[in-house]
Amino acid sequence: MHHKTIVELAKGLRSGEYSSLELTHFFLDRIKQHRQLNAFITVTEELAHQAAKAADIRLAKGDAELLTGIPIAHKDIFCTDGIKTSCASKMLDNFIGPYNATVVEKLNHAGTVMLGKLNMDEFAMGSSNETSYYGIVKNPWDNTAIPGGSSGGSAAAVAARLTVCATGTDTGGSIRQPAAHCGITGLKPTYGRVSRYGMIAYASSLDQGGPMARSAEDAAILLQAMAGFDEKDSTSVDCPVPDYHSALNNALDGLKIGLPKEFFGAGLSNEVAVILELAINEYRKLGAEIKEVSIPNLQYAIPAYYVIAPAECSANLSRFDGVRFGYRCNNPADITDMYTRSRGEGFGKEVKRRILMGTYALSAGYYDAYYLKAQKIRRLISNDFNNAFAEVDVIMGPVTPSPAFAIGEKIDDPVAMYLSDIYTIAINLAGIPAISVPAGFAGTKPVGLQIIGNYFAEDRLLNIAHRYQQVTDWHQQSPKDFG
Amino acid sequence: MSLTAEDVTKIAHLARLGIKDQDRDSYAKDLTKILDLMTQMSELYTNDITPMAHPMEQEQRLRRDIVTELDNREKFQRCAPQIEAGLYLVPKVIE
Numbered sequence: 001m002h003h004k005t006i007v008e009l010a011k012g013l014r015s016g017e018y019s020s021l022e023l024t025h026f027f028l029d030r031i032k033q034h035r036q037l038n039a040f041i042t043v044t045e046e047l048a049h050q051a052a053k054a055a056d057i058r059l060a061k062g063d064a065e066l067l068t069g070i071p072i073a074h075k076d077i078f079c080t081d082g083i084k085t086s087c088a089s090k091m092l093d094n095f096i097g098p099y100n101a102t103v104v105e106k107l108n109h110a111g112t113v114m115l116g117k118l119n120m121d122e123f124a125m126g127s128s129n130e131t132s133y134y135g136i137v138k139n140p141w142d143n144t145a146i147p148g149g150s151s152g153g154s155a156a157a158v159a160a161r162l163t164v165c166a167t168g169t170d171t172g173g174s175i176r177q178p179a180a181h182c183g184i185t186g187l188k189p190t191y192g193r194v195s196r197y198g199m200i201a202y203a204s205s206l207d208q209g210g211p212m213a214r215s216a217e218d219a220a221i222l223l224q225a226m227a228g229f230d231e232k233d234s235t236s237v238d239c240p241v242p243d244y245h246s247a248l249n250n251a252l253d254g255l256k257i258g259l260p261k262e263f264f265g266a267g268l269s270n271e272v273a274v275i276l277e278l279a280i281n282e283y284r285k286l287g288a289e290i291k292e293v294s295i296p297n298l299q300y301a302i303p304a305y306y307v308i309a310p311a312e313c314s315a316n317l318s319r320f321d322g323v324r325f326g327y328r329c330n331n332p333a334d335i336t337d338m339y340t341r342s343r344g345e346g347f348g349k350e351v352k353r354r355i356l357m358g359t360y361a362l363s364a365g366y367y368d369a370y371y372l373k374a375q376k377i378r379r380l381i382s383n384d385f386n387n388a389f390a391e392v393d394v395i396m397g398p399v400t401p402s403p404a405f406a407i408g409e410k411i412d413d414p415v416a417m418y419l420s421d422i423y424t425i426a427i428n429l430a431g432i433p434a435i436s437v438p439a440g441f442a443g444t445k446p447v448g449l450q451i452i453g454n455y456f457a458e459d460r461l462l463n464i465a466h467r468y469q470q471v472t473d474w475h476q477q478s479p480k481d482f483g
Numbered sequence: 484m485s486l487t488a489e490d491v492t493k494i495a496h497l498a499r500l501g502i503k504d505q506d507r508d509s510y511a512k513d514l515t516k517i518l519d520l521m522t523q524m525s526e527l528y529t530n531d532i533t534p535m536a537h538p539m540e541q542e543q544r545l546r547r548d549i550v551t552e553l554d555n556r557e558k559f560q561r562c563a564p565q566i567e568a569g570l571y572l573v574p575k576v577i578e
Contacts, residue, residue: 098558191538205537234544303521314498323571328564335574344501352500357517359498373524375534382535415516431538
């Protein structure tokens, strides 16, 4: 049952093969059975029962949607009404969400059944899930390897089939990189496509929520329910949401694929390069034309990102001061002591590092040299993508330089960790969409292919990913320890 | 550019962020490495480039000045560390 797709499960629910309640029990049992994966921070068993019963009523009445009765789990960055929303931080360990994020609200409305809240890097700051207050998530394919981050719990849970699908967020690669490392499909939409309301902010001009699923088709179904204009998010874009599902089977004849030479340079491991070459060959067979393009400023994306994101983080995280919500230290001597110790004790090391970096970059005398300079480089990178999209329809490349690294390998070297984000962060700086698709294995570890599109080209990306998944079965492989 | 433990103290004060004395050196070392990475940016000539603050170049939307939210004070204050009579309590500020 756990290998079925959303469309297959929807059929089973309608034919009476199983009820949503049975399906929900089945997945809750799997979650219990595989606790050691540490993918979940909170399991919402009681609420899942209620939601499943409500879904069964909707199904019986015939007013169900495609997602009605389908089990899902949310990254613990999305606020959930009445349910602990921790952002994997000690700071919010006692925080019960007072309202639902728009994404959660929309998916509830569609009738999905929430199984729980998923582990992640603390405040989404990390590329390995090692910064979580609740401990590391293991990679279902290799328990000595990181699952990726920051949406590591989402990727691991979907890969291990502990949930049918999940939500994630992507500020610098946090959907695509764990999707690649865990062998699932993850889409970062165009900035503004999915509402950020109720999604705990890290770097507001980069953060974007998106679907994490087993296939492009499942991701399309999820995105359909998640996307759309939201008055409650001032950066939400008011433009119609296309029918993602109906575009999936469009032919790829004449599709122009650009391969940026900077994505295939010295930093890329040979094992990933070989797999990508095979994937691109599949696209040739599907009728695509391949062309070399260039993103000349790619290497500057890392320094620009690691100025902009920490700067925005230092401003966003100033709200955690021990006054209105979250952790407060014991016996503060005075109000400054209360702020300082609450924040010092409530935040973990990587979050503190980024707050310090951001505070420094924004402090008097340094603003022009760091933040303003980074914003100018952001423009140059965006221009690079515009120029490439004048020549080709989509861009393809790696998601990560190498397969999932070992737990502990990079956690003490922040710069080495940051450099591993080279192929994902430029996309967030430009605000364009990109999808990570399973494309093969390096030994036992999955490797992802990244497909990057122009603004609002999610329908095209899903179509291109789906056609590939029609002729390959990488996305159907599942880790052997999880049946 | 290299940061010292004293610099870390200054920056941490600006951010009202408690850093343990024994950790200052390691933060100074990490931030120095990160700043070294940032200095790569100076290789690029950007004098005539307009900074990009928002990927969509979208202007801030305005809405009509009407009440749209209900009063949820009680609900929101349920997650506060210390409240009394609808107010958030903090250590004494005025002597």
